[in-house]
Amino acid sequence: MVDTTNWDWSPGEKRIAFGEWAGKYRWVEEPAASPDGETVAAIVNIDEGEFSVCANGEQWESVFDKIWHLRFSPAGRLTALVSETGEWTVAVDGSPWEARFGYVWNPLFSSSGESIAVAIQQDMQYGMAVNGAAWQDTFANATYFILSPDGTRTAAAVQTVDFDSGEIHKFQEGTFSAALDGKPWDANFVNVWSLAISPDGSKLAAEVRINLYEYTIAVNGKPWEKTFSCVWEPAFHPTRNSAVAPVREAGQWTLAEEGSPIWQRSFVQLWQQAFSPDGSRLAAVVAPRYGRWTVAVDGSPWSVTFADMVTDVVFSPDSRRVAAVAKDGEIYKVVADGSAWGLALDMAWQPVFSPDGRHLAAKVEKNGRYTIAVDGRLWDRECQAVWDPAFSPDGSLVLLKSLEDGVYFRRVIPVADIAG
Amino acid sequence: MTEPAQQSETKAQDKGIEVGISKLDVERIEKVVTGVLKGETGARLKAYVETCIHCGLCSEACHYYLSHDKDPHYSPVGKVKQTLWEMIRKKGRVSPEFIKTAAVIAHTECNMCKRCAQYCPFGIDIAYIISVVRRIIHRLGATPLYIQDTAHSHSVTMNQMWVKADEWPDTLQWQEEEAQAEIPTLRIPLEKEGAEVMYSVIGPEPKFQAQLIYQAAIIMDVAGVNWTMPATIGWDNSDMAMYTGDNELMGRIKRTHFETAARLKVKKIVMGECGHAFRSVYDMGNRWLGWKMPPIRIVHAIEFYYDLLKEGRIKIVKKFDQPVTLHDPCNVVRGGGLGEKSRYVANAICEKVIEMVPNYEHNYCCCAGGGVINCGPPYKMTRVNGNRVKAEQLFSAKTKGAKVLIAPCHNCHSGLHDIVHHYGVGLDIKFFADIIYACMEKPEATEA
Numbered sequence A: 001m002v003d004t005t006n007w008d009w010s011p012g013e014k015r016i017a018f019g020e021w022a023g024k025y026r027w028v029e030e031p032a033a034s035p036d037g038e039t040v041a042a043i044v045n046i047d048e049g050e051f052s053v054c055a056n057g058e059q060w061e062s063v064f065d066k067i068w069h070l071r072f073s074p075a076g077r078l079t080a081l082v083s084e085t086g087e088w089t090v091a092v093d094g095s096p097w098e099a100r101f102g103y104v105w106n107p108l109f110s111s112s113g114e115s116i117a118v119a120i121q122q123d124m125q126y127g128m129a130v131n132g133a134a135w136q137d138t139f140a141n142a143t144y145f146i147l148s149p150d151g152t153r154t155a156a157a158v159q160t161v162d163f164d165s166g167e168i169h170k171f172q173e174g175t176f177s178a179a180l181d182g183k184p185w186d187a188n189f190v191n192v193w194s195l196a197i198s199p200d201g202s203k204l205a206a207e208v209r210i211n212l213y214e215y216t217i218a219v220n221g222k223p224w225e226k227t228f229s230c231v232w233e234p235a236f237h238p239t240r241n242s243a244v245a246p247v248r249e250a251g252q253w254t255l256a257e258e259g260s261p262i263w264q265r266s267f268v269q270l271w272q273q274a275f276s277p278d279g280s281r282l283a284a285v286v287a288p289r290y291g292r293w294t295v296a297v298d299g300s301p302w303s304v305t306f307a308d309m310v311t312d313v314v315f316s317p318d319s320r321r322v323a324a325v326a327k328d329g330e331i332y333k334v335v336a337d338g339s340a341w342g343l344a345l346d347m348a349w350q351p352v353f354s355p356d357g358r359h360l361a362a363k364v365e366k367n368g369r370y371t372i373a374v375d376g377r378l379w380d381r382e383c384q385a386v387w388d389p390a391f392s393p394d395g396s397l398v399l400l401k402s403l404e405d406g407v408y409f410r411r412v413i414p415v416a417d418i419a420g
Numbered sequence B: 001m002t003e004p005a006q007q008s009e010t011k012a013q014d015k016g017i018e019v020g021i022s023k024l025d026v027e028r029i030e031k032v033v034t035g036v037l038k039g040e041t042g043a044r045l046k047a048y049v050e051t052c053i054h055c056g057l058c059s060e061a062c063h064y065y066l067s068h069d070k071d072p073h074y075s076p077v078g079k080v081k082q083t084l085w086e087m088i089r090k091k092g093r094v095s096p097e098f099i100k101t102a103a104v105i106a107h108t109e110c111n112m113c114k115r116c117a118q119y120c121p122f123g124i125d126i127a128y129i130i131s132v133v134r135r136i137i138h139r140l141g142a143t144p145l146y147i148q149d150t151a152h153s154h155s156v157t158m159n160q161m162w163v164k165a166d167e168w169p170d171t172l173q174w175q176e177e178e179a180q181a182e183i184p185t186l187r188i189p190l191e192k193e194g195a196e197v198m199y200s201v202i203g204p205e206p207k208f209q210a211q212l213i214y215q216a217a218i219i220m221d222v223a224g225v226n227w228t229m230p231a232t233i234g235w236d237n238s239d240m241a242m243y244t245g246d247n248e249l250m251g252r253i254k255r256t257h258f259e260t261a262a263r264l265k266v267k268k269i270v271m272g273e274c275g276h277a278f279r280s281v282y283d284m285g286n287r288w289l290g291w292k293m294p295p296i297r298i299v300h301a302i303e304f305y306y307d308l309l310k311e312g313r314i315k316i317v318k319k320f321d322q323p324v325t326l327h328d329p330c331n332v333v334r335g336g337g338l339g340e341k342s343r344y345v346a347n348a349i350c351e352k353v354i355e356m357v358p359n360y361e362h363n364y365c366c367c368a369g370g371g372v373i374n375c376g377p378p379y380k381m382t383r384v385n386g387n388r389v390k391a392e393q394l395f396s397a398k399t400k401g402a403k404v405l406i407a408p409c410h411n412c413h414s415g416l417h418d419i420v421h422h423y424g425v426g427l428d429i430k431f432f433a434d435i436i437y438a439c440m441e442k443p444e445a446t447e448a
Ligand code: SF4
Pocket: B061, B062, B063, B064, B075, B076, B079, B109, B110, B111, B112, B113, B114, B115, B116, B117, B126, B127, B365
């Protein structure tokens, strides 16, 4: 987690004249704001095939043939995928990694933001690189790249056996495996999808298809004893190091831990399970009946349901509360502990709890403008853009980052100013 | 006319079916057939089986039947008789050879186009029954090789053409650069969270038809659409697993597609000119996952162009001056009701639109759909011979003056190409986007 205590929490406002950059460049792309709100940055085009990044009005010294995927890491490091003379790498705060590749994509950050990983292709071989160091072994294909939350381990589904397209029976014998830090399991499967690394870094789990019809979860290459007609992504318990995944039997879904069901009831659909930070509770998106969606916590669905979808399930840091985003027709809603806020929104982003769990805030869109909602009430500003809000460590203040009439604002205000 | 001996010879070369049935015996088949019938089908199939009075009224609907001089082998109910009914009658105890024939019929002699459902007095949906047969064939491991390989591609890459993860964004960046020669400030915005539209395409576009992505980018740019494309899996809206009966994989592909759009926080997914993909996102895949309707609004290219033209967001400088005729793809017109909007677009961009007969929801299928073209070269002549009526229909439109055939669907495009070529119809085939791109108002190609 990112330590926010040293951020500037003094109430007040800072401005950056973002709109002025447009006059200096052929074009300025979508801005990104740093987690602490102190920096706003964007990819800028200087001339044909000449790109750089402008952060708080200062242009990076380096110019690249192409730049894409500009993102701040949770620690506030500004990263982008950059290309020079046909080779690609990652630039961090303007400095490219020494290592160059045929292509890089899918950047991943550890939860502290100190570690940065990326998928790489070199000479049509595939792997990953972490903080500039590439896997020693590469593969004919790789998919489903992940970085462990502590940033020490990477993994992907990798092709371990050659086959040509059309060799369907060879493919069905198993040509894929999962690799942890570039080292594949001994076992091969027909398919390997959606990987997860255990909190202690010792286990790698993945969805596997053993043949065209039998699915299960494999942990360190060993499939659960039981197979299912389908499974979805595994997740590790934060302290037990055991894998939990949705499994489908007789047309219904439930959750299983190490192959055995852990919820009493089953659902028409179940996915995106998430453990509370202390591991005591488990929530998931479920369809209790066909065409109705909600969140189930420890197997019990909320009584409120929605027609279209539920996403972005999140626990409060103290593990006591759960929130999510729901869609009903064209209307998005923020839902907390089974009650929807009375706001009909055009769009809502994953809500953010205050450290003590008392307040809940979210970036939202209404009438084509962006703003922040806290505890079901809208901030009175309508902006061109806003970024996810953040609460001060004591939960009394909220950090708001916005773009209004071309000016970027960083504001710290009392939560009560919005929540009342 | 067909040449049956030659056809069965080519069909015998399908390793997907041959190797599949070589591993089967009657007991295994019985287990799978009863498993699917008891465990996966319900009241719908039972009602169809019990209701059908074998009247044959559906026969006249089927282009295979009509193209084969009314050979009952090709009538909709005939195809069911030769496959599922026999399996039901024998309680699943049919031979591997029977399964081979059933695989060929279900996969290559029915496009699941649903035209016949409109002719049955009880509305019996033969396409659904054929999908049950394909499900059984899948569970028996006897799916034709080419389409099975495509399903494998989906399973690994979540796209139809084995496009690897880097090749996708790389292709978009290449097309962006190409298009900048025309509009210097044009962008294909990748991973733009909160855009209005996620544009999704099918696997063959980055692989073989990158100019379609180029054209779409120009249309989006000129129309001022706030759009994005994902740089991750989930960009491909196609789904051959839907047609192989691998429902679990179909669901996985659709989940990936919708979750990618949800992650990007877009309001709608605009998809290119593809028919089967529309069926998979609008009907089959979403429903298997538990969504009654698509969780994020799906806008087919026809509807998207309709909106852009109607709202004046793209303007036609000079209408396309060659007379066109318009093919109604089954999945978006019979299945999606876009017949009127398709004509609005055609008339807005072309000087003369000559209707083919029959049209709208009664239009003849292209004979490529339903995964038939995806069963590959061994069955090319099955498609071509099975759609002589389409050639006749096209000839008739040509006689009325049509020079160009608009087919707003990828599969239709390819299937009609084979028919036009084989029968010497002599029509040029285009997508709507080809004509819109050529005729729309664009900014002068000068430095911005
Ligand atoms: S091809 Fe179309 S009309 Fe013929 S049987 Fe199949 S669904 Fe019916």
